[in-house]
Amino acid sequence: MSAPEGHAPKTHPSQKNNQPKKTRIEVNGWIVLDKPLGMTSTHAVSAVRRLLNAKKAGHAGTLDPLASGILPLAFGEATKTVPYVVDGEKAYTFTVDFGSETDTDDAEGRVVETSERRPEQAELEEVLPRFEGVIEQVPPRFSAIKIGGERAYDLARDGEAIEMKSRQVEIYSLKLVSFSPERATLAAECGKGTYVRAIARDIGRMLGCYGHVTALRRTRVGPFTLADATPWSAIAENPEAAAAAVLPVEAGLSELECVVMNRDAAMRLRRGQSVILRGRDAPPEGELVYSTCAGVPVAVGLVEKGEFVPVRVFNLAM
Numbered sequence: 001m002s003a004p005e006g007h008a009p010k011t012h013p014s015q016k017n018n019q020p021k022k023t024r025i026e027v028n029g030w031i032v033l034d035k036p037l038g039m040t041s042t043h044a045v046s047a048v049r050r051l052l053n054a055k056k057a058g059h060a061g062t063l064d065p066l067a068s069g070i071l072p073l074a075f076g077e078a079t080k081t082v083p084y085v086v087d088g089e090k091a092y093t094f095t096v097d098f099g100s101e102t103d104t105d106d107a108e109g110r111v112v113e114t115s116e117r118r119p120e121q122a123e124l125e126e127v128l129p130r131f132e133g134v135i136e137q138v139p140p141r142f143s144a145i146k147i148g149g150e151r152a153y154d155l156a157r158d159g160e161a162i163e164m165k166s167r168q169v170e171i172y173s174l175k176l177v178s179f180s181p182e183r184a185t186l187a188a189e190c191g192k193g194t195y196v197r198a199i200a201r202d203i204g205r206m207l208g209c210y211g212h213v214t215a216l217r218r219t220r221v222g223p224f225t226l227a228d229a230t231p232w233s234a235i236a237e238n239p240e241a242a243a244a245a246v247l248p249v250e251a252g253l254s255e256l257e258c259v260v261m262n263r264d265a266a267m268r269l270r271r272g273q274s275v276i277l278r279g280r281d282a283p284p285e286g287e288l289v290y291s292t293c294a295g296v297p298v299a300v301g302l303v304e305k306g307e308f309v310p311v312r313v314f315n316l317a318m
Contacts, residue, residue, distance in 0.1 A: 027054035028076035028316060029246040034229040035063055035071040044232070048073050051235060051242040060085040060252075061221050066108055069218035070229055074252065077297075080312045081252035084288070084300065087192050088222020088255060089172065095215040096200040097183045098207075105140045105197035106213040117209040118181040127206050128174050128186075131199060136166045140197050169194040183214070223254040249314065250290070250297045257283050259291045259308060266293035266318065274307040282306065293318050 035044055041062045049057040058079045060072040069092075074082050098118055102109030141164055170191040177185040188196060197213050204211025219226050228247065235242040250258075265275045269291060283289050283303045291298045291308060296318045299310040 022053065024055040025053050026076055027052045027246065028078055029248050030075070030078050030224075030251050031073045031230060031235075031242065031245050032224045032228040032247065033071045033073055034226065034231045035068055036232050037068050038065055039232065040065050041071055044071055045073055048235070048242060049075070051237075051239045052246070053239070058082055061090070061218075063218055064106070064216070066106055067216040067218060069216075070221050070224055070226065071218075072221050072224050072252070075246070076249075077314045077316055078249045078252055080314065081249065081300070084256065085222040085224070085252045089189060089191060089220065090194065090218065090222075091187070091189045091220035091225075092196050093177065093185060093187050093217050093219060094196050094200065094213050095183055095185045096203065096211045097214045098204060098209045098211045099182070100212060101201060101204060101210040102212045103141065104212075105195075105201045106216075109212070113210045115209045117207075119207045119209050120181075121176075121179045123207060124179065124184055124203070125176055127203060128176065130206070131174050131203070132171050134168055134170050137169045137195065137198050137202070138164050138166045139195050140164070140201070167193065171199070174199070185215075189220075223252065249316065250292070253290045253297065253300065256300070257287065257289045259283065259289050261291045261293045261298060261308075263293055263318065266291070266298045269299040269301070269308065269310045270313050270315075272310055272313065274301075274304075274309045276307050277303065 031048055033044055033048065035041070041059055045057050045059050052075065054075045056076050056079055058074045060074060060082045063069065063071045072085055074085075097107075099115055100111045101113040103112050171188060171194060172191070173187070173189040175187045177187050188194075188199065196216060200211050200213045228251075230245040235245055259277065261269065261275065268275050277283070285303055285305075287303050288300065289303060289308070290300045296316050297314045298318075299308075299314060300312045301308045301310040303309075
């Protein structure tokens, strides 16, 4: 019997299970997403992966939901270059509100300390240089750092008393962008593992007025800057626009020196074998480099005793 006019025939649950799943495709490269406020890094990866229908995806450096800016998304063979992007320099602009400290060191948390004191601009400018260079920093309790195999933020949310150990981080530059007695906007350039929320917290404590981050925007991750970024609004629900925004795999390696190989040498590298580097222009000993053949990335490796020793190999058509 046919279905009544205007109504689709009902599908039995077993029929739904037998329907073929959409086959994901090989996508190799990067999308440098300008992540909006409110979106988690995990959601960003899954949303863009769905738009591209990509088999494999990841990201280089988590960005909190209350932060916006650069979130590099890697697909396919580009996921092998994530560690080199993550290890690169980061840059942020952020706003610190004075007068209170929160348990998360940002506006999402519960206020745990308050002060009526407000700093003078000269006071703030005087302490900023103390946060430049290699410093000891205690990460926020609400962070992704693992303690005994558990994420610190999970333990903190469960109300467990956790002690965050200080660690060395490097801050290359910390500059004042704008100032009022209630808040200041700062620009930071820093290395891997630095928490901007901790910078804000420690500045507030040093000035005796407390402080927490109320706005945060990441403007650089390794080789990627805002000039490379694509806003989420430009690709949302638009697979063609997402595909057009994909950068090549080697975009994540642009801070490394490139060594061009012939096909025979490239095939050796792909088999995990080292290749002798000849010529005056060979990279220095111990340097991390990458190789290409006919413009296609072949491997990332170390220079050891005059040879290119592959560390990661790419499976891309030459």
